[in-house]
Amino acid sequence: MxxxxxxxxxxxxxxxxxxxxxxxxxxxxxxxxxxxxxxxxxxxxxxxxxxxxxxxxxxxxxxxxxxxxxxxxxxxxxxxxxxxxxxxxxxxxxxxxxxxxxxxxxxxxxxxxxxxxxxxxxxxxxxxxxxxxxxxxxxxxxxxxxxxxxxxxxxxxxxxxxxxxxxxxxxSLTAKAFADDLRQHQISENQIPLLNGLTNSLEDAEQLIADDWLAHCQHELGRWFNQLAKRDDMAFVTVQTGLMPLASDRDHQAVILDIIVLLWQDMLQVKYLLGEAPAVFPELQTAMAKLAQSLTRQQLLAILTAALGTKKALAGNMNIQSILETLTLQILDELKPKD
Ligand SMILES: [Zn+2]
CATH class of the missing domain: 3.40.50.300 (P-loop containing nucleotide triphosphate hydrolases)
Known part of the structure; x- marks a missing residue:
């Protein structure tokens, strides 16, 4: 450009x-x-x-x-x-x-x-x-x-x-103007939809990509999501080994929770509104499409509700590790076949 x-x-x-x-x-x-x-x-x-x-x-x-x-x-x-x-x-x-x-x-x-x-x-x-x-x-x-x-x-x-x-x-800038601005600042194309979902400020965006924090976050949350999609309990371990090192302070903790909400909203897009909004996680679209087939509306809404509640828990001074672990268990529980 x-x-x-x-x-x-x-x-x-x-x-x-x-x-x-x-x-x-x-x-x-x-x-x-x-x-x-x-x-x-x-x-x-x-x-x-x-x-x-x-x-x-x-x-x-x-x-x-x-x-x-x-x-x-x-x-x-x-x-x-x-x-x-x-x-x-x-x-x-x-x-x-x-x-x-x-x-x-x-x-x-x-x-x-x-x-x-x-x-x-x-x-x-x-x-x-x-x-x-x-x-x-x-x-x-x-x-x-x-x-x-x-x-x-x-x-x-x-x-x-x-x-x-x-x-x-x-x-605030429109999503398109902000995306253009991010491109002008040489921000990688696969981070633009996510940054657009997280902020409207170039300064915030630059802080998020500093030291590759956002790239690491995308990677670890991608891994976490893929494990959840396979109903794999390892997702719980990924919270400790992958996500916790990225949750060093309150600001970053809040962003991780925001990204998780965006991730499940993407899932909602995949299931019901195919192609109407640009995917925030293009690299997870295949896994999402597969999971979408086996997921009921109630299950998806229950997961989204749990994800949306995490910010409130953080504001209430709950420890981030407990928040992420609880959410992971809730999602696993929601996804696993009930006896
Ligand atoms: Zn002139």
Whole structure:
């Protein structure tokens, strides 16, 4: 898949917001200060950059979007236009000298174009002092300055900033846009449906694949499922030898339980809704199809209900090993022929 440029990213991730902002611009109704709030990777920066490109683009398209290939568009995509000031946290936070830089730039007139655009990522990491310093600019609109504060954690923003900016909540990505984004980040094709089922945040996805944790998890849960499908008591041993080493902390424990639910939902798909949704576990489809033939609706529902209950048990501070062992025994019990 070819790398998407910023315009393609913005259009794929946030088609409605993108249209909305282009409409505001072409009708001269853009405000001077926005707070973009949303998950990491949901397209906040791309939308702000496309707005910036639209200010400078020499040949905008008929639909109002910047062209994406004139010299001005290219300069902004390369981060090379002095009138588009972009700042992101240096380490954990936006540093004092970065705030000074923003203020200095704010005080200067646009160098080339008619407008100066400020894009400040990680705005929640501004210190109270720094945020108060910027407030002055936000409170008294200066002609030809547009500021975009971007945050993944609106609850950490000062109330004074929240009340003086137009807050735009960025919706989560659609499954398709998120899958495209994962592909852009070279995430393996056989992990995409599963990641799509688990999260909507690129940051979370990257944490899950770190150190091959997700790949190991897929492998061990695949083994566990195959053993269950054969009514093999070894599934109980796999909990201890395969799954427990992956359940090192609360977050990973919760994800394992989420994956188990997705696995049995996949099974439901195989039995009743063949092909309507992409399989989360393509490599288990054959085993699932075989098991589906011998499984009654009651059995499948009983297993799903047990799987869905595990998250509650974890929240109730039950030990993960007990949760997984109990579930395994319940499933084995459900699957074995009754006397
Ligand atoms: Zn252009």
């Amino acid at each position: 070819a790398k998407q440029n910023i315009i393609e990213q913005a259009e794929s991730k946030q088609p409605q917001l993108m249209q909305h902002f282009i409409h505001l611009m072409t009708t001269n109704r853009l405000s001077h200060a926005y707070l973009f709030s949303g998950l990491p990777g949901c397209g906040k920066r791309a939308v702000a950059q496309v707005v910036a490109m639209r200010f400078f683009c020499q040949t905008p398209n008929a639909d109002g979007m910047p062209c994406g290939h004139c010299p001005e568009c290219n300069r902004i995509m390369a981060g090379d236009n002095p009138d588009v000031v972009t700042v992101e946290p240096d380490g954990q936070r936006i540093k004092v000298d970065q705030v000074r830089y923003i203020k200095d730039e704010f005080a200067k007139s646009p160098v080339e174009g008619a407008t100066k655009v400020f894009i400040i990522e990680g705005a929640e990491t501004l210190t109270t002092n720094a945020a108060n310093g910027l407030l002055k600019f936000i409170e008294e609109p200066v002609a030809n300055r547009v500021i975009f504060l971007l945050t993944t954690n609106k609850s950490m923003m000062l109330a004074t900033i929240l009340s003086r900016t137009q807050i735009v909540e960025f919706p």
